[in-house]
Amino acid sequence: MGTSVDAAHTEGTESALSVKKPKVVFVLGGPGSGKGTQCANIVEHFGYTHLSAGDLLRAEISSGSENGTMIQNMISEGVIVPPEVTIKLLEKAIMESENDKFLIDGFPRNEENRAMFESVTGIVPEFVLFFDCSEEEMERRLLSRNQGRVDDNIDTIRKRFKVFVESSLFVINYYNSKGRVRKIDAAKPVAEVFEAVKAVFTPVDDKAAA
Numbered sequence: 001m002g003t004s005v006d007a008a009h010t011e012g013t014e015s016a017l018s019v020k021k022p023k024v025v026f027v028l029g030g031p032g033s034g035k036g037t038q039c040a041n042i043v044e045h046f047g048y049t050h051l052s053a054g055d056l057l058r059a060e061i062s063s064g065s066e067n068g069t070m071i072q073n074m075i076s077e078g079v080i081v082p083p084e085v086t087i088k089l090l091e092k093a094i095m096e097s098e099n100d101k102f103l104i105d106g107f108p109r110n111e112e113n114r115a116m117f118e119s120v121t122g123i124v125p126e127f128v129l130f131f132d133c134s135e136e137e138m139e140r141r142l143l144s145r146n147q148g149r150v151d152d153n154i155d156t157i158r159k160r161f162k163v164f165v166e167s168s169l170f171v172i173n174y175y176n177s178k179g180r181v182r183k184i185d186a187a188k189p190v191a192e193v194f195e196a197v198k199a200v201f202t203p204v205d206d207k208a209a210a
């Protein structure tokens, strides 16, 4: 049995994830909709492990990986990295964790991400948390985030919005057609957004907030 995403792709064998069978929630929404902010709250209250695909890609750049330059260029342009790269990083992070439930933030970003993840891992998300927010509000948030991200400039922000509308919304619509999307009004203040998030998690999780 193959144990890596690479092996799964080339040999048509199972991913190690199809053996571990973790519980997965995809966390999607436009750039700056508040995915990372809310995931931190969910981790604290519901015991999930947060995996941000963007953070894993940025860590890959910092590690000096052979893919680093390619990933850096793609992030700077706001475009989506080839799925095998991102899936391999997600698989590694899940396998290295002792937890069995994960928030996967910012993935799948397009149909290629989705189809490859499902076919390689056999994992279907429990549900998809979708943070819905206007571009005006997201742009305001990103321009004042001040975390030194190379893609938080107005030119790249507009490219990221375009990719979201043209590719990522397709994935949200796909899961919506399967009844798996939980849509949250993400334009409200952080605490109010989290109240809505809690309502989604509480019935399906026995580790509810006190």
Ligand SMILES: Nc1ncnc2c1ncn2[C@@H]1O[C@H](COP(=O)(O)OP(=O)(O)OP(=O)(O)O)[C@@H](O)[C@H]1O
Pocket (backbone or CB within 6 Å): 029, 030, 031, 032, 033, 034, 035, 036, 037, 038, 054, 106, 141, 142, 144, 145, 186, 187, 188, 189, 190, 191, 193
């Ligand atoms: N509900 C909110 N109201 C106001 N500001 C918010 C809210 N949620 C998050 N923010 C702020 O907006 C910025 C973007 O939030 P965050 O990093 O969580 O978004 P994201 O969806 O993970 O973005 P990206 O897709 O770029 O990674 C941060 O500075 C955060 O503090």
Ligand SMILES: Nc1ccn([C@@H]2O[C@H](COP(=O)(O)O)[C@@H](O)[C@H]2O)c(=O)n1
Pocket (backbone or CB within 6 Å): 031, 052, 053, 054, 055, 057, 074, 075, 076, 078, 079, 080, 081, 082, 086, 105, 106, 107, 108, 109, 113, 151, 160
């Ligand atoms: N599935 C993904 C997720 C992210 N990327 C690239 O990273 C950038 C930043 O992502 P954030 O979620 O941290 O905003 C994104 O614009 C993409 O360039 C990706 O390729 N695939």
Ligand SMILES: [Mg+2]
Pocket (backbone or CB within 6 Å): 035, 036, 052, 054, 106
């Ligand atoms: Mg984020």
